[in-house]
Amino acid sequence: MISAYFNGKFVEPNESVIPIDERGHQFGDGVYEVIRIYEGKPFMIDEHLERLYQSADAIKLRIDPNRDAFKNSVLEMIERSGLTNLDLYVQVTRGMAPRNHLFPECPVSVSMTAKPFRSIPFGDKGASVLLHPDERWANCYIKSLNLLPNILAKQAAYEEGYLEAILVRDGKVTEGTSSTVYIVKDSSIITTPLSKHILSGITRMAVKNLAEHLSIPFVEKQFTPDEMIQADEVFITSTTLEITPIICVDNNQINDGTPGSVTKALKEQFKQII
Incomplete structure (x- = not known):
């Protein structure tokens, strides 16, 4: 080998x-x-x-x-x-x-x-995340080797018992240190629009296609940490995390504290295409 x-x-x-x-x-x-x-x-x-x-x-x-x-x-x-x-x-x-x-x-x-493969922690039960200031450079759409701000934020989350740090810039959620962030509100999936401030996730492309297949609205607009905490569902995606439900943000439980129906449907469809 x-x-x-x-x-x-x-x-x-x-x-x-x-x-x-x-x-x-x-x-x-x-x-x-x-x-x-x-x-x-x-x-x-x-x-x-x-x-x-x-x-x-x-x-x-x-x-x-x-x-x-x-x-x-x-x-x-x-x-x-x-x-x-x-x-x-x-x-x-x-x-x-x-x-x-x-x-x-x-x-x-x-x-x-x-x-x-690394195992996907909390893949079905749901994970908790930490909110953290987005201290990265302006060109995060480039998948560069310069990951020190991401590493520091991820370590801060780990030390407090969280899976991931969700980054916030100018009062709006951008993305995770190594993931794309979504909220579900009134049966619509909402995620931050593509810009120089976030990476265009490959799994994000898959989720957008799956949402279309399931006739779930996929809305690209900014949202605040408060809107995230008050969402019906939250999930993150990446190549290594696939689709991971989030049930707690900064010690704030999301809805009833269990993965929601939209996230479950996406996970099931994702399993089929892989």
């Missing part, structure tokens, strides 16, 4: 392959994606790779223009992993060059790691 890749070479995960002058290590100068594979089949891989290229373009990082060749290397990594259910992390940086803020003239670096 091979579970890692670096610049054309399949390696063991503990093998030393990243030079000191790698710009991902020095500056966080790169982008990444996480793709979930179910029974050997990558879920929404084209959407994930499209977002990876969009993030790279946004920071003027040139990935191999031959997208088919790049995709084939991802598929080969999945096959070589020997796993049928896994999370694949794909990372692209500006490459290896002496430390200098200016862009170097060098090939980009591509690395991948394959990891078995």
Whole structure:
């Protein structure tokens, strides 16, 4: 079983392959994606790779223009992993060059790691989340390696016994540290509109399609923490959390404290498509 890749070479995960002058290590100068594979089949891989290229373009990082060749290397990594259910992390940086803020003239670096599924905590019973100030930069639509504000907020939530931190900017909910946030009110799903302040979630795309299939209104508009607490249902989504119901926000119980009917219906439909 091979579970890692670096610049054309399949390696063991503990093998030393990243030079000191790698710009991902020095500056966080790169982008990444996480793709979930179910029974050997990558879920929404084209959407994930499209977002990876969009993030790279946004920071003027040139990935191999031959997208088919790049995709084939991802598929080969999945096959070589020997796993049928896994999370694949794909990372692209500006490459290896002496430390200098200016862009170097060098090939980009591509690395991948394959990891078995992590269990989804509270996937059916529902989880609790913490409200936290959104202290990130202005361009969160880029899935960059610069995750320190996310990490600090997630750690703050963990230390207080919460699954996730829900970020608030200018009095409005943006997203979680690694998830998209939704509320359900009067049988409509409401989520923050896409902008530079949030990431365009791949699972969000799936949820929007599922909502259409179930004839559930999908409304993109901003909402406040109070509106979240007073919602009929709350749930979050991500590649690794899938669809996770939220039953408590900052020690405030949501409705009757159990996952709601809309969230349950979405979860059931999601299970069918994966």
